[in-house]
Amino acid sequence: xxxxxIVDDEAANRKLLSxxxxxxxIASEEFKxxxxxxxxxxxxxxxxxxxxxxxxxxxxxxxLLGAIRQKHRQLPVIMVxxxxxxxxxxxxxxxGATDYIPKGSDAARLQASLRNALKVISLNExxxxxxxxxxxxxxxxxxxxxxxxxxxxxQLLDQVKNTEATVLLLGExxxxxxxxxxxxxxxxxxxxxxxVAVNCAAIPETLFESELFGHEVxxxxxATERRTGKFEAAKSGTIFLDEIGEMSMAxxxxxxRVLQDRTVTPIGGNKEVPVKxxxxxxxxxxxxxxxxxxxxxxxxxxxxxxFPVEIPPLRTRKDDIPAFARLFLEQACVxxxxxxxxLTPAALEALVQxxxxxxVRELENAIxxxxxxxxxxxxxxxxxxxxxxxxxxxxxxxxxxHAGDVYPLIHRGFATPDDVVSLDVVERDxxxxxxxxxxxxxxxxxxxxxxxxxxxxxxxxxYGINPEAYRQARE
Numbered sequence: 001x002x003x004x005x006i007v008d009d010e011a012a013n014r015k016l017l018s019x020x021x022x023x024x025x026i027a028s029e030e031f032k033x034x035x036x037x038x039x040x041x042x043x044x045x046x047x048x049x050x051x052x053x054x055x056x057x058x059x060x061x062x063x064l065l066g067a068i069r070q071k072h073r074q075l076p077v078i079m080v081x082x083x084x085x086x087x088x089x090x091x092x093x094x095x096g097a098t099d100y101i102p103k104g105s106d107a108a109r110l111q112a113s114l115r116n117a118l119k120v121i122s123l124n125e126x127x128x129x130x131x132x133x134x135x136x137x138x139x140x141x142x143x144x145x146x147x148x149x150x151x152x153x154x155q156l157l158d159q160v161k162n163t164e165a166t167v168l169l170l171g172e173x174x175x176x177x178x179x180x181x182x183x184x185x186x187x188x189x190x191x192x193x194x195x196v197a198v199n200c201a202a203i204p205e206t207l208f209e210s211e212l213f214g215h216e217v218x219x220x221x222x223a224t225e226r227r228t229g230k231f232e233a234a235k236s237g238t239i240f241l242d243e244i245g246e247m248s249m250a251x252x253x254x255x256x257r258v259l260q261d262r263t264v265t266p267i268g269g270n271k272e273v274p275v276k277x278x279x280x281x282x283x284x285x286x287x288x289x290x291x292x293x294x295x296x297x298x299x300x301x302x303x304x305x306x307f308p309v310e311i312p313p314l315r316t317r318k319d320d321i322p323a324f325a326r327l328f329l330e331q332a333c334v335x336x337x338x339x340x341x342x343l344t345p346a347a348l349e350a351l352v353q354x355x356x357x358x359x360v361r362e363l364e365n366a367i368x369x370x371x372x373x374x375x376x377x378x379x380x381x382x383x384x385x386x387x388x389x390x391x392x393x394x395x396x397x398x399x400x401x402h403a404g405d406v407y408p409l410i411h412r413g414f415a416t417p418d419d420v421v422s423l424d425v426v427e428r429d430x431x432x433x434x435x436x437x438x439x440x441x442x443x444x445x446x447x448x449x450x451x452x453x454x455x456x457x458x459x460x461x462x463y464g465i466n467p468e469a470y471r472q473a474r475e
Contacts, residue, residue, distance in 0.1 A: 002026055002027075002047045002048070002049060002117075002118060002121055003026070003027045003028065003029060003047060003048050003049070004017070004018070004021040004026050004027070004028040004029070004048070004049045004050075004051055004114070005028075005029050005031060005037055005040060005041070005048050005049070005050045005051070006018055006021075006028055006029070006030050006031065006051045007031045007032075007033075007034065007037045007050065007051065007052045007053060007056070007061075007064070008030075008032075008051075008052075008053040008056070008080075009032050009033070009053065009055075009056045009057060010053075011030075011032075013053065013080075013103070014030040014032075015030075017051050017080065017110075018030060020107055020110050020111060020114070021051075021114065023107075023111070024111060024114055024115070024118075026049070026114060026118075033056065033057075033058045033059065034056060034058055034059030034060075034063070034064035034067070035058060035059065037050070037064070038064070038067060038068070041068065041071070041072060041075075044072060044075070046072075046074065046075070046121070046124060046125070047121055047125075048075060049075075049076045049077075049078065049114065049117045049118075049121070050068060050075060050076070050077040050078070051078050051080050052064060052065060052077055052078065052079055052080065052081075052097075053079075053080060053081050053082075054079065054081040054082075054083050054088065054092075055081065055082065055083070061079060061081060061092070062091060062092070062095065065077060065079070065092060065095045065096065065097060066095050069095060069096040073096070074120075074124045076098040076099075076116075076117035076120045076121065077096065077097050077098050078097070078098055078099045078100075078101060078113050078114070078117060079092045079097045079099070079100045079101065080101050080103060080110070081100075081101075081102065081103060082102070082103045083102075084102040088100075098113075098116070098117060098120065099113040099116070099117075101113060143176075143179055143180065143183045144320050144323045144324050144327060145320065146317075146319045146320050146322075146323050147317035147318070147319040147320050149312055149316070149317055150312070150317055150320055153180075153309060153311065153312075154183075156309055157180065157183060157184055157187075157309065158187070160184070160307050161183075161184045161187050161188040162188050162189050164278060165306050165307045166259070166278075166279045166280070166281065166303070166304055166306045166307065167181075167184060167279075167280045167281070167306075167307045167308075167309060168244075168280075168281050168282070168283075168287075168304050168305055168306070168307065168308045168309070169181060169280065169281070169282040169283075169309055169311060170282070170283065170284075170308055170309065170310045170311065171282075171284065171310060171311035171312065171313070172284055172313050172359055173284045173358070173359070173361070173438060173441070173444045173448075174314075174358045174359035174360055174361030174362055174437075174438075174439075175311040175312070175313060175314065175359045175360060176311065176359070176360045176361075177242065177282035177311055178197060178240065178242060178282065180309070180311060181195075181197070181238070181240040181242075181280045181282065182195060182240075184238070184280060185237065185238040185240075185278075185280075188238075188278075190236065190237050190238055190278060193235060193236050193237030193238070194233065194234050194235055194237035194238070194277075195234075195237055195238050195240065196230050196233050196234040196237065196238070196239045196240065196277070197240045197242060198211070198212065198230050198239065198240065198241050198242065199242045199243060199441070200241055200242060200243045200244055200245075200246045200247055201242075201243040201246040201441060201442065201443035201444065202441070202442070202443075205248050205251075208247070208248070208251045209251060209254060209267055210227060210229070210267055211229065211230060212229050212230050212231060212251070212254075212255070212264075213229040213231060213232075213254070213258070213264045213265065213266055213267065214226070214227050214228050214229030214231075214232055214264070214266035214267070214269075214273075215227050215229075215266050215267035215268050215269075216266050216267065216268035216269040217268075218268060219266070219267040219268025219269075220267070220268070223267075223268065226266075227266075229264060229266060231258065231264050231273075231275050231277060232264065232266075232273050232275075234277035235276060235277065236276040236277065237277055237278070238277055238278045238279075238280060239277045239278070239279055239280070240280045240281075240282070241255075241279065241280070241281045241282070242281075242282045242283075243282065243283055243284070243441075243443060243444075244281040244282065244283045244287075244304065245283040245284075245285035245287060245290055245295075245296060246443055249295075249297065252296065252297045252300050253297065253300075255300065256297060256299060256300045256303060258275060259279065259300075259303050259304075260303070262274065262275045262276075263275055281304050284444065287301050287304075287305070288301070313356070313359055314356040314359045314360055314363065315355050315356055315357075315359075318352050321348075321351050321352050321356075321363070322343075322348050322351070322352065324360060324363055324364075325343055325348065325351050325363065325367060326342070326343065328363065328364045328367040328368070329342065329343060329367055329371065329379065332367055332368045332371040332372075333371060335368070336368075336371055336372060338371055338374070339377070340371060340374055340376075340377060340378065340379055341377045341378050342378060342379070343378070343379045343380075344378050344379065344380045344381065346380060346381040347378075347379050347380050347381045347383075347384055349381070350381040350384055351363070351366075351384070358437045358438070361437070361438075361439055362437055365436065365437065366384060367379075370383045370384045424463075427459070427463075428463040428465070431449070431456070431459055431460065431463065431465060432463070432465050434448065434449055435460070435465060435467050435470055436470050438470075439470055439471060440467035440468060440469070440470035440471035441471075442456060442457070442467055445467075
């Protein structure tokens with residue numbers, strides 16, 4: 001229920017305003033000082049209407065209005081004061097007052113202003129609901145933070161979200177870097193503007209500049225119509241450049257100019273287009289190492305590294321796993337139209353104990369597979385069928401992974417000759433599993449398998465594996 005916070009140093013004025021509020025069914029609280037109402041607003045739920053005098057002893061109404069607006073931009077604030085000069089009216093409106101009513105005005109004038117304030121609160125609530133819906137559709141709900149290191153990261157992102165700073169999100173594949181990029185965008189003042197995500201690893205090098213910067217008609221063979229580049233499409237919103245480390249040196253040079261000049265020139269064009277979008281980048285590579293080895297421009301690295309944020313792997317934030325699991329279970333039940341009550345304690349324990357080399361993405365895939373296989377009302381550890389995996393340190397010391405880490409049958413040996421399968425079957429299943437775990441990201445899959453992208457493409461053609469199916473499943 002909306003509550004009127006009446007701020008006036010004179011008790012008679014407070015009582016009169018309280019009476020008019022009660023006539024409209026609005027509860028009221030009375031305050032004699034600015035400090036006391038600011039303390040009350042620290043626990044605001046957005047349903048308050050502030051009725052504010054100007055002439056007060058400790059803090060005048062102008063100063064108090066400015067302090068309120070710093071933290072509560074949407075809150076209706078009605079000035080009710082003895083000052084009736086135009087300068088005071090203009091100053092209050094510039095500071096963000098919703099209305100200005102001279103003391104002594106008839107009750108109808110005040111009540112009309114209160115009704116308008118109620119409409120403002122209702123619209124704010126509708127906007128909040130709509131924003132929550134947008135967040136759920138764009139993956140914002142997937143930002144799970146229970147562990148202290150993730151709470152610290154959310155705090156960092158909250159500090160930078162409303163600035164122009166370029167953010168560089170770092171971390172292993174599957175930790176959810178795009179989700180955090182969306183969090184920055186949809187929690188910022190740009191939330192109503194476009195969010196354009198670009199997977200730099202998925203764009204062929206020959207099309208990279210056309211995709212990012214656009215092209216004009218006739219710019220090259222086959223350019224029969226003008227194409228708007230991603231930077232231009234982002235307008236005043238956010239452009240998210242994922243896997244920034246996959247760019248060629250030539251494209252890196254072009255991107256550096258865009259970031260420095262804040263303009264792009266489409267291929268074949270001679271007119272500069274202003275870049276107003278905020279830039280967020282992400283990579284699972286160590287860019288300082290890429291710079292040292294000559295694969296990434298030093299000047300671009302320093303430009304992108306203005307605000308680096310490292311997203312830790314899931315194995316280092318075990319406290320987040322149960323919350324992630326419940327979220328993915330809920331989403332999978334909706335996706336596959338299944339009714340499952342929840343996860344058994346044994347299932348949760350198995351999830352927490354698992355190492356999750358594929359991070360959040362692997363956990364989501366595991367929950368989805370388990371939901372499809374589940375025949376009861378609860379998801380148990382048997383249904384999850386988690387695959388054993390060697391510790392990361394051990395795998396690294398061995399120099400290469402073992403098939404047993406992925407295939408328990410091979411790991412424990414074949415029980416009978418009938419269990420033995422051909423190497424082609426093993427390779428096919430191994431590659432399919434890798435592509436699925438990496439959500440169809442060819443560059444990431446090839447890197448983790450230790451082969452070139454061209455070799456991976458050849459193997460996928462041989463076994464009829466379509467990476468698009470796994471990208472679509474992720475989307």
